[in-house]
Amino acid sequence: MWDRKQRDFDELFREIENMIDKMLKEMNIDTDKMGRPFVYGFSITHRPGEESEIREFGNLPPRIKAKTIDITERRPLVDVLDSEKQIHVVAEMPGVEKEDISLDCTETTLEIRASHGERKYAEHIELPGKVNPRSARATYKNGVLEIVFDRAGSAKTSIEIE
Numbered sequence: 001m002w003d004r005k006q007r008d009f010d011e012l013f014r015e016i017e018n019m020i021d022k023m024l025k026e027m028n029i030d031t032d033k034m035g036r037p038f039v040y041g042f043s044i045t046h047r048p049g050e051e052s053e054i055r056e057f058g059n060l061p062p063r064i065k066a067k068t069i070d071i072t073e074r075r076p077l078v079d080v081l082d083s084e085k086q087i088h089v090v091a092e093m094p095g096v097e098k099e100d101i102s103l104d105c106t107e108t109t110l111e112i113r114a115s116h117g118e119r120k121y122a123e124h125i126e127l128p129g130k131v132n133p134r135s136a137r138a139t140y141k142n143g144v145l146e147i148v149f150d151r152a153g154s155a156k157t158s159i160e161i162e
Contacts, residue, residue, distance in 0.1 A: 075122070076092055096114040132149065138161045
């Protein structure tokens with residue numbers, strides 16, 4: 001009886017793998033050329049009294065049209081928290097060191113880049129309001145990057161991570 005259940009279980013997973021392979025082929029993704037796993041997902045944030053916000057993350061574009069894709073860079077999972085006096089950005093980027101991260105910002109945008117071996121992250125974030133780039137304070141611990149900006153200001157600057 002156990003052998004039969006195990007065979008059923010194995011067959012179920014073979015079926016799932018076949019379905020995934022078929023979907024990838026329909027999306028023109030050649031998994032033999034990729035060599036690395038791909039990641040794609042989304043997060044949903046819902047605050048009382050506001051409309052839900054859906055954000056995509058990962059290294060697989062949501063609308064795949066090309067036969068080959070560059071999956072070397074991932075989009076980190078990012079949350080942007082907006083308050084009256086500050087804008088707080090939190091990005092999850094496991095597998096890199098503080099020294100591997102570069103941050104550039106203007107008063108309305110933040111550019112995050114990180115590269116450590118085969119781990120690469122890149123994200124361009126439109127901030128919900130104008131910030132003072134020189135006021136930025138950044139920390140990186142346990143794969144989580146946090147940047148806090150004071151509102152208002154101008155000019156472009158690089159940010160040092162504490």
